Amino acid sequence: MKRNPEDLIVSSGRRRFLKGAAGAALALPFLESLARPTRARAWTAAPGMPQRLVVFFNGHGLIMEEFVPRSGFTQGAILQPVATAGLASKMLVVTGVNSKVEGGHPGAPSLLTCAPVVANQHGITHATGASIDHVIARHMQDGGPPRRFDVAISGSTTSTSARTLSDEHTQVFWAGSNEHIPSIIQPRAALDRAFPGMTTPPPETPTPTVDAGAIRRRSVLDGTLAQFNRLQSRVSTADRERLTRHADQIRDLERALGTGGGTTRPPSSAPACSSPSLGATDGLSHARAAEFLIDTLALAIGCNQADVGTFKALDLEEGAWGHVSHPDLARTFAGENYHGAWHRASDQRLDYARRAFTAINQWHGSLFARLLQRLDQIDEGDGTALDHTLVLWISDFGHGGGHNADNLPIVIAGNAGGARLGRHVNYAQNPTSSYGNASQPGNHNLAVTLAQAFGIAGTRFGNYDRVAQRVDAGPLAL
Secondary structure, X not given: OOOOOHHHOOOOOOOXXXXXXXXXXXXOOOOXXXXXXXXXXXXXXXXXXXXXXXXXXXXXXXXXXXXXXXXXXXXXXXXXXXXXXOOHHHEEEEEEEEOOOOOOHHHHHHOOOOOOEEEOOXXXXXXXXXXXXXXXXXXXXXXXXXXXXXXXXXOOOOOOOOOOEEOOOOOOOEEEOOEEOOEEOOHHHHHHHHOOOOOOOOOOOOOOOOOOOHHHHOOHHHHOHHHHHHHHOOOOHHHHHHHHHHHHHHHHHHHHOOOOOOOOXXXXXXXXXXXXXOOOOOOOOHHHHHHHHHHHHXXXXXXXXXXXXXXXXXXXXXXXXXXXXXXXXXXXXOOOOHHHHHHHHOOOOOHHHHHHHHHHHHHHHHHHHHHHHHHHOOEOOOOEOOOOEEEEEEEOOOXXXXXXXXXXXXXXXXXXXXXXXXXXXXXXOOOOOOXXXXXXXXXXXXXXXXXXXXXXXXXXXXXXXXXXXXXXXXXXXX
């Protein structure tokens, strides 16, 4: 029987964000001029506590020698894009954490659930509990329906005939036992999910005799221009600039899909760098689609359309990273798929394969850096959306070819729940090894750390009996 983990949900407080009618049609950024105490059912972050959660995931691990920071917190190739963006001081790199329940590909559902997995008749495993991201999402709505936004880049992202939602490969986000949370893989669908009514139907959609949905499909900005103008006279100069920057960002997303409305937007006094600056395009490559999904995710979080967001790079799909260019890629993948090529890079430790996968992982790093940048561009008065969001990057393996879930690559960026950022915390004797010591902390400890950051009391999460390695209660010592 399917169930939700009601016993893990803690009810307390109300939502931080504006609940007035002005925000109903147009998703607004935080406006300090209009902020006032309101009675609401959802949770409110305590001062200094993260207010939202974003999880960035790539499967099959990373080339750990290029992930672990050097002396002085100098970044390797994979996290160099974050340093180049000037945001290294807003991230905490953690190594030496083991996934304690089950390793290998079948163990992926236990990564964030910290619970045993069960195989179906085809040998495919599923989780037996909710993942920590979903428990936090439920907590933020006092146990009510979670407000999530889940996107992914895959080989089918740019296919017009592919399904909008994907359950493919490395299932890590779960609402409960055998309740996988799929990801939106198509940019247009993601934008319409985040900002309903913004996009028009694809060309192949039959046009009804009476288009009753025409008003719904109009641009969000065009449909709410009157409300926007009324707000301009009610808020401070700083908030007017936030509104205009917000309008610019959504319009740029709209233009990138070729769905812009005809009404002229209010003149902008904000610097151009506040906008995603996507530019117009008739079709998105996989690389641009991934960037678009990242930008839409950041706006959905920053505009209070979701409490929890996730991004997955579905690595087994070559189309999801086929734009990566490196001289060793052809040799690495000669006669091999992604899975087999990873063995060459990791357990066989072939230099050319490691260089090729470093290039792929660098692209993951560039997407993660883009996510942080986009959140950091959203001004929320007392900081940016990044300052108010806990952003987690994690994979199911350390070095992927060995299928070992020790020494996981972990980054906590933005708001780390009080932990000091701009440094590397290591629990392993050798964080670049495929194998760690069983005495190292585990994914349970990471989950408790995340839970406590959002005000969920307790020192245990998941199952502590059916584990491959002993795990202690409590959070990570950060």
